[in-house]
Amino acid sequence: MTVTRGLEGIIATTSSVSSIIDDNLTYVGYNIDDLAEHASFEEVVYLLWHRKLPNLEQLSEIKRQLAENAKIPQQVIDHFKTYPIKRVHPMAALRTAVSLLGLFDEEADDMSPEANYRKAIRLQAQLPIIVTSFARIRKGLEPIEPRTDLSMAANFLYTLLGEEPNEVAVEAFNKALVLHADHELNASTFTARVCVATLSDVYSGVTSAIGALKGPLHGGANEAVMKMLSEIGEVENVESYINEKFANKEKIMGFGHRVYRKGDPRAKHLKKMSEKLTKLTGQPKWYEMSTKIEELVTARKPLPPNVDFYSASMYHSLGIDHDLFTPIFAVSRVSGWLAHILEQYENNRLIRPRAEYVGPEKQIYIPVEQRG
Numbered sequence: 001m002t003v004t005r006g007l008e009g010i011i012a013t014t015s016s017v018s019s020i021i022d023d024n025l026t027y028v029g030y031n032i033d034d035l036a037e038h039a040s041f042e043e044v045v046y047l048l049w050h051r052k053l054p055n056l057e058q059l060s061e062i063k064r065q066l067a068e069n070a071k072i073p074q075q076v077i078d079h080f081k082t083y084p085i086k087r088v089h090p091m092a093a094l095r096t097a098v099s100l101l102g103l104f105d106e107e108a109d110d111m112s113p114e115a116n117y118r119k120a121i122r123l124q125a126q127l128p129i130i131v132t133s134f135a136r137i138r139k140g141l142e143p144i145e146p147r148t149d150l151s152m153a154a155n156f157l158y159t160l161l162g163e164e165p166n167e168v169a170v171e172a173f174n175k176a177l178v179l180h181a182d183h184e185l186n187a188s189t190f191t192a193r194v195c196v197a198t199l200s201d202v203y204s205g206v207t208s209a210i211g212a213l214k215g216p217l218h219g220g221a222n223e224a225v226m227k228m229l230s231e232i233g234e235v236e237n238v239e240s241y242i243n244e245k246f247a248n249k250e251k252i253m254g255f256g257h258r259v260y261r262k263g264d265p266r267a268k269h270l271k272k273m274s275e276k277l278t279k280l281t282g283q284p285k286w287y288e289m290s291t292k293i294e295e296l297v298t299a300r301k302p303l304p305p306n307v308d309f310y311s312a313s314m315y316h317s318l319g320i321d322h323d324l325f326t327p328i329f330a331v332s333r334v335s336g337w338l339a340h341i342l343e344q345y346e347n348n349r350l351i352r353p354r355a356e357y358v359g360p361e362k363q364i365y366i367p368v369e370q371r372g
């Protein structure tokens with residue numbers, strides 16, 4: 001038996017959703033740079049689910065469906081109010097809320113492709129509102145109903161912060177949503193596919209994916225990056241902080257990647273937006289600290305920044321609480337999870353690898369009373 005730890009380099013499925021070849025990321029064959037520059041998040045959702053870009057009519061139809069399904073059940077709001085809310089991480093709240101949504105969806109166990117597509121629309125529409133409602137309730141504020149005339153990017157900021165966001169903020173946030181939407185067989189997407197390959201339901205697939213995204217080696221890294229920046233505090237502290245991390249053989253959050261070697265193509269877009277937004281909000285130090293960290297880390301190891309590195313200072317500049325950074329990743333990535341879940345159902349086979357047993361062998365059973 002050959003054991004490949006972490007399944008590195010193993011091709012576990014075929015997929016027509018996204019690809020990473022020679023450090024180039026494409027969604028359905030469209031380069032991520034073009035999509036980041038030109039596409040709305042709603043267009044990308046359609047692209048991932050239909051494997052083609054929508055025409056005007058198709059785009060307005062999916063926007064209508066998403067807007068009409070964005071309201072979350074009152075039971076979810078009421079449930080939040082029963083949590084020890086000050087210490088509950090929003091990713092844990094999101095994980096539970098998605099599971100709860102499944103309880104109130106009459107179609108939860110209807111496995112027809114039509115019902116699964118309708119659930120995909122509902123989940124995509126409701127995840128942002130779950131996150132913003134939770135964020136407001138824990139501050140003692142009332143949740144805000146999404147507006148039908150705003151894009152998903154604008155609605156997220158509006159229902160979170162309570163005022164209509166400016167154009168720069170919406171453009172930046174839309175770009176972040178586009179850039180995080182899908183990423184081949186990353187850990188959370190793989191989790192979703194493993195789950196639904198047992199023919200479990202869509203809600204179970206998305207709930208388990210949220211659990212996998214939460215960890216700091218995956219989506220949780222964006223919050224960890226902001227924690228690091230906050231601990232460093234000022235540009236002049238960067239060098240000693242990074243030296244100490246390397247001396248202690250600790251990982252620097254937001255660097256390294258299982259697949260990319262030369263660099264993550266999404267990072268440059270987030271870097272640009274971080275520079276723009278930190279300057280606009282009069283807090284350039286977050287960007288300056290980040291570039292200094294990048295300079296020092298890459299000088300020591302071939303570890304380029306990943307998608308989680310510059311998104312941290314960018315979200316901070318938009319006035320977003322740090323523990324909402326990973327839930328925002330989920331708000332975008334649920335589009336990719338759903339594309340993969342629907343793809344898995346279309347051509348399913350149980351995913352069940354093997355483990356090489358390394359434990360003790362030929363043990364003799366001794367009754368409990370006789371054990372020392």
Ligand SMILES: CC(=O)SCCNC(=O)CCNC(=O)[C@H](O)C(C)(C)COP(=O)(O)OP(=O)(O)OC[C@H]1O[C@@H](n2cnc3c(N)ncnc32)[C@H](O)[C@@H]1OP(=O)(O)O
Binds near residue numbers: 006219251252258303
């Ligand atoms: C959206 C995303 O999920 S992107 C990734 C987000 N995660 C992070 O930013 C967390 C920090 N990065 C990491 O932990 C890793 O680079 C991962 C998890 C992304 C990839 O992990 P793997 O492919 O398993 O690489 P692995 O952890 O084995 O690292 C290989 C080598 O690079 C080093 N390394 C990898 N990442 C880092 C880092 N961020 N800081 C310092 N050293 C690192 C490891 O210590 C190891 O060194 P060694 O061979 O001398 O022991």
Ligand SMILES: O=C([O-])CC(=O)C(=O)O
Binds near residue numbers: 183185218258307
């Ligand atoms: O692909 C991965 O391993 C992690 C990642 O960058 C993502 O999920 O966006």
